[in-house]
Amino acid sequence: MLRDYREEDAEPIVRVALAAFAEFEPHFSDWPLFNANVAKMPQLSRTGEIIVAEDDGQIVGAVAYVGPRAPKPAFFDPAWPVIRMLVVDPLARGKGVGRQLTEECLRRAERDQAAVIALHTTPIMTVALPMYLRMGFARVRDAPDILGVPYGVYVKALG
Template sequence: MLRDYQPADADAIVRVALAAFAEFEQHYSDWPLFTANVAKMPQLAKAGEIIVAEDGGEIVGAVAYVGAQAPKPEFFDPAWPVIRMLVVDPCARGKGVGRQLTEECLRRAERDRSPVIALHTTQIMTVALPMYLRMGFAKVSDAPDILGVPYAVYVKALA
């Protein structure tokens, strides 16, 4: 079940985000700094809409949808809505949670009448990146590395 974020969800989404990224620890040059930034995920609610996924009353995933013209990193076109921080608890993987969260972001971009939606990710995300490609996202540019990990910007045209 998907629903909008409530402030009381903050601790749960931070727990899910940290668990989701834990497998990538060896890739980042400063893991404590990276996890400190991941733990700021609830702050994305200030600039965008956080969507949470629940299973049996437990939060198992979350994503931020940041609309066009809202503050976002400078490597994104300011007119693009973007998908930020898609996270799924490792115990809930393989159930389509990530796809459902992404599809909800696509619906919100269509609601906002945006012709495109963007995100940034990295090759080390061996589940997320292929999912985005299957869903029609295409690489448009490189993005700045994050603590030694190369990232790129991907865009999907909307109907």
């Protein structure tokens, strides 16, 4: 079940986000700093909409949808809506949670009458990146590395 974020979701979302990214620890040059940034995920509710995935009353995933013209990193076109911080609890993977969260972001971008939606990701994310490519996202340019890990900007045309 998908629903909008509530303040009381902050702690469970941070727990899911930290668990979701744990497998990537060897890749980042400063893991404590990376984790500190991941733990800020609830702050994305200030400029975007956090969508929560629940299974049997437990939060198993979340994503932030940042709409057109909302503040976002400079490597994105300011007019683009963007998908940020898609996280799925490792114990809930393989059930389509990430795809459902991404599809909800696409619906919100269409609601906002956007021509495209964007995200940034890295090849080390060997489940997320292929899913995005299957869903029609295409790499358009490099994004700044994050703590030694290369990232790219991906865009999907809507409508």
